[in-house]
Amino acid sequence: MTWTLARRAHKMNPSVIREILKVTEKPGIISFAGGLPSPQTFPIDAFAKACDQVLRGGGADSARASLQYAASEGYRPLCEWVAASLPWDVSPDQVLITTGSQQGLDLVAKVLIDEGSRVLVETPTYLGALQAFTPMEPQIVGVSSDAEGVDVDDLERQAAPTDGAIEGARFFYVLPNFQNPTGRSMSEARRAALVERAAAIGLPLVEDNPYGDLWFDHPPPPPLTARNPEGCIYLGSFSKVLAPGLRLGFMVAPKAIMPKLLQAKQAADLHSPSFNQRVVAEVLKDGFLDRHVPGIRALYKAQCGAMLTALQTEMAGLDVQWNSPDGGMFLWVRLPEGMNAAELLPRAVAHNVAFVPGAAFFAADPDPRALRLSFVTASEEQIRTGIAALAQAIREQGQG
Amino acid sequence: MTWTLARRAHKMNPSVIREILKVTEKPGIISFAGGLPSPQTFPIDAFAKACDQVLRGGGADSARASLQYAASEGYRPLCEWVAASLPWDVSPDQVLITTGSQQGLDLVAKVLIDEGSRVLVETPTYLGALQAFTPMEPQIVGVSSDAEGVDVDDLERQAAPTDGAIEGARFFYVLPNFQNPTGRSMSEARRAALVERAAAIGLPLVEDNPYGDLWFDHPPPPPLTARNPEGCIYLGSFSKVLAPGLRLGFMVAPKAIMPKLLQAKQAADLHSPSFNQRVVAEVLKDGFLDRHVPGIRALYKAQCGAMLTALQTEMAGLDVQWNSPDGGMFLWVRLPEGMNAAELLPRAVAHNVAFVPGAAFFAADPDPRALRLSFVTASEEQIRTGIAALAQAIREQGQG
Numbered sequence: 001m002t003w004t005l006a007r008r009a010h011k012m013n014p015s016v017i018r019e020i021l022k023v024t025e026k027p028g029i030i031s032f033a034g035g036l037p038s039p040q041t042f043p044i045d046a047f048a049k050a051c052d053q054v055l056r057g058g059g060a061d062s063a064r065a066s067l068q069y070a071a072s073e074g075y076r077p078l079c080e081w082v083a084a085s086l087p088w089d090v091s092p093d094q095v096l097i098t099t100g101s102q103q104g105l106d107l108v109a110k111v112l113i114d115e116g117s118r119v120l121v122e123t124p125t126y127l128g129a130l131q132a133f134t135p136m137e138p139q140i141v142g143v144s145s146d147a148e149g150v151d152v153d154d155l156e157r158q159a160a161p162t163d164g165a166i167e168g169a170r171f172f173y174v175l176p177n178f179q180n181p182t183g184r185s186m187s188e189a190r191r192a193a194l195v196e197r198a199a200a201i202g203l204p205l206v207e208d209n210p211y212g213d214l215w216f217d218h219p220p221p222p223p224l225t226a227r228n229p230e231g232c233i234y235l236g237s238f239s240k241v242l243a244p245g246l247r248l249g250f251m252v253a254p255k256a257i258m259p260k261l262l263q264a265k266q267a268a269d270l271h272s273p274s275f276n277q278r279v280v281a282e283v284l285k286d287g288f289l290d291r292h293v294p295g296i297r298a299l300y301k302a303q304c305g306a307m308l309t310a311l312q313t314e315m316a317g318l319d320v321q322w323n324s325p326d327g328g329m330f331l332w333v334r335l336p337e338g339m340n341a342a343e344l345l346p347r348a349v350a351h352n353v354a355f356v357p358g359a360a361f362f363a364a365d366p367d368p369r370a371l372r373l374s375f376v377t378a379s380e381e382q383i384r385t386g387i388a389a390l391a392q393a394i395r396e397q398g399q400g
Numbered sequence: 401m402t403w404t405l406a407r408r409a410h411k412m413n414p415s416v417i418r419e420i421l422k423v424t425e426k427p428g429i430i431s432f433a434g435g436l437p438s439p440q441t442f443p444i445d446a447f448a449k450a451c452d453q454v455l456r457g458g459g460a461d462s463a464r465a466s467l468q469y470a471a472s473e474g475y476r477p478l479c480e481w482v483a484a485s486l487p488w489d490v491s492p493d494q495v496l497i498t499t500g501s502q503q504g505l506d507l508v509a510k511v512l513i514d515e516g517s518r519v520l521v522e523t524p525t526y527l528g529a530l531q532a533f534t535p536m537e538p539q540i541v542g543v544s545s546d547a548e549g550v551d552v553d554d555l556e557r558q559a560a561p562t563d564g565a566i567e568g569a570r571f572f573y574v575l576p577n578f579q580n581p582t583g584r585s586m587s588e589a590r591r592a593a594l595v596e597r598a599a600a601i602g603l604p605l606v607e608d609n610p611y612g613d614l615w616f617d618h619p620p621p622p623p624l625t626a627r628n629p630e631g632c633i634y635l636g637s638f639s640k641v642l643a644p645g646l647r648l649g650f651m652v653a654p655k656a657i658m659p660k661l662l663q664a665k666q667a668a669d670l671h672s673p674s675f676n677q678r679v680v681a682e683v684l685k686d687g688f689l690d691r692h693v694p695g696i697r698a699l700y701k702a703q704c705g706a707m708l709t710a711l712q713t714e715m716a717g718l719d720v721q722w723n724s725p726d727g728g729m730f731l732w733v734r735l736p737e738g739m740n741a742a743e744l745l746p747r748a749v750a751h752n753v754a755f756v757p758g759a760a761f762f763a764a765d766p767d768p769r770a771l772r773l774s775f776v777t778a779s780e781e782q783i784r785t786g787i788a789a790l791a792q793a794i795r796e797q798g799q800g
Binding site: 001002003004005006007008009012013014015018034035036037039040042044047048051052055056060063064065066067068069070072099100102103106110111112113114115117128131132134135136167170199202204228230231239243244245246247254256257259260262263264266267268269270271272273274275276 | 401402403404405406407408409412413414415418434435436437439440442444447448451452455456460463464465466467468469470472499500502503506510511512513514515517528531532534535536567570599602604628630631639643644645646647654656657659660662663664666667668669670671672673674675676
């Protein structure tokens with residue numbers, strides 16, 4: 001039998017992270033590779049009570065509704081919760097519940113990307129976004145970025161039509177808070193400048209904010225979307241503040257494009273699981289996150305601190321650089337001149353420590369010296385042991 | 401702000417059924433329109449026990465795993481259950497758990513359809529498949545079909561390259577058991593002929609089987625895929641035998657194309673909810689479906705019987721035709737010569753009864769006289785009342 005694949009299928013690739021996770025699934029390894037929230041933060045008891053409430057506490061009709069087909073938009077009380085939780089004026093009609101925020105990226109790609117469309121991303125950017133956009137065959141262009149975020153002048157240059165094309169970029173995908181992979185956040189000044197410039201040149205923004213609640217000392221500045229709701233699609237997630245295994249996220253979009261996102265959603269999976277939506281709505285009642293999320297913040301801050309301290313100690317005398325995030329799950333490391341993170345990985349794994357080489361996160365021109373470390377899955381003791389092992393691997397690698 | 405939509409977005413449409421469901425959401429209406437399984441069949445108690453077992457019965461590590469990110473392939477014990485449940489030799493590695501079988505259609509579209517690709521469907525066919533395929537911009541072609549299923553000679557004609565094209569059809573999408581919308585099933589002879597002809601001309605089949613377990617008196621003949629596994633993708637669902645609200649389905653694909661389907665799945669939503677997969681695996685243990693599904697079959701058989709009896713009684717003297725399904729959820733009605741189902745609908749709604757006009761289910765050349773009736777959501781008494789009301793509407797419509 002001859003299966004003729006679509007052209008786009010040839011452009012799809014296995015996730016580099018997934019492949020690395022396979023390699024690093026050996027007993028005893030300390031992994032800084034995955035982007036897995038700390039499972040000790042999952043509110044198991046709250047979920048158990050909510051499941052019970054949804055299936056047994058509200059009578060048979062309510063239980064049956066949680067197991068029946070439902071509206072593609074999402075469970076209305078959950079849409080209302082999302083709208084009320086956001087720091088700008090959002091109608092529940094502008095909220096679409098998605099099967100994880102990854103699905104939001106898939107829907108954005110389907111509705112906004114034609115073959116050859118220019119799509120702008122940060123340098124570096126979230127790998128899952130590159131994977132979601134690629135099947136629609138865009139030309140993905142990285143915009144120069146520094147520690148404060150994107151370079152708005154370069155953004156304007158890259159957004160303009162090139163080479164006689166009549167059309168500029170379709171949108172700029174940006175993750176302003178504790179970015180994956182770098183952990184960096186955009187400053188207030190840069191956010192203001194970005195939104196102003198994007199509005200001036202008519203460039204839509206797709207703002208992804210899975211980590212915004214995971215700040216250590218101070219909440220980040222308001223979202224980009226709060227500053228220009230008609231010019232932005234906003235993606236959020238329950239994966240980092242509750243648990244990823246329920247696969248629930250949401251998108252907020254201007255009324256003008258919501259019908260098309262909704263039609264794409266319906267074609268993709270009809271609706272996100274009604275049961276999960278009702279369970280999460282039940283958990284969220286009565287300000288649950290206000291009590292729950294501070295514990296996640298404190299844990300991640302402590303683990304980030306442990307990793308920074310360990311880096312300070314263990315990397316002494318090595319030409320290794322790293323940043324100091326204000327929240328989130330990741331920090332970003334640059335290896336000494338001439339060293340290649342992908343080549344370092346097997347030696348690190350031999351020393352029982354794993355990370356993700358940074359190259360996968362670049363739309364083009366990867367930085368071979370960069371790597372991503374997650375500080376949220378391993379314990380403080382594992383972090384100390386793992387960073388010492390990483391330093392040892394770097395030393396050996398430097399000696400060739 | 402100017403949002404430039406992808407060309408495919410202009411081809412997307414709101415679901416006709418969804419729009420009809422809105423119109424027919426009035427108090428007291430008897431709806432034969434939706435394809436909603438009877439909620440009284442949902443095994444609420446089994447789900448409640450399984451949620452409890454997953455979150456509280458297996459210790460904290462097991463509970464945490466159910467809430468964590470997981471492999472895109474699906475929860476291994478569930479993949480193993482699916483493989484073992486099918487009547488041909490399937491490895492768990494060929495099983496991909498999907499977010500409802502609707503997502504299987506989306507993944508098939510992404511991996512197999514290029515702009516302009518010929519895709520063959522039955523006449524009529526499942527509306528959700530048309531919606532899932534359309535965004536990838538195929539040329540969808542309906543193959544002639546009769547009460548026994550597809551016309552294999554017409555299939556061969558339509559599969560061939562046309563108008564100087566170098567390429568024939570990419571695949572034929574087919575729903576052999578108790579089809580949505582018609583309720584018809586393919587005979588054994590037609591299945592054998594279809595698989596043989598498809599293999600001879602190298603045409604892949606995409607077999608959708610959400611209703612196969614819902615037979616009334618005898619199980620249907622074996623699936624098409626069992627006869628030529630290398631030439632078929634098989635889609636299945638837990639929506640009709642357990643409940644749709646968990647959004648779990650599966651696909652079985654030849655090893656050659658599984659990696660691309662898996663990459664598309666990962667880009668679409670990373671994985672289907674780990675929690676739901678573990679809950680369903682827990683429910684399915686110890687032969688649950690063997691005890692549960694016979695009750696669904698008996699209920700739907702009784703309701704189908706009630707509808708057929710009511711049609712016999714109420715349509716007396718009217719030139720209305722209908723079929724007599726051997727299982728599933730739907731039957732197919734043809735109105736008298738010259739009558740239009742879409743035009744009849746408002747009058748039917750005025751009489752407090754709703755259906756879906758058949759036109760939406762055709763890739764081209766809709767039959768304006770056809771309509772779909774679901775017999776599973778309404779009670780037998782409602783069925784009698786609703787069919788009497790429908791007959792009244794038809795009489796009035798006939799009098800102009």
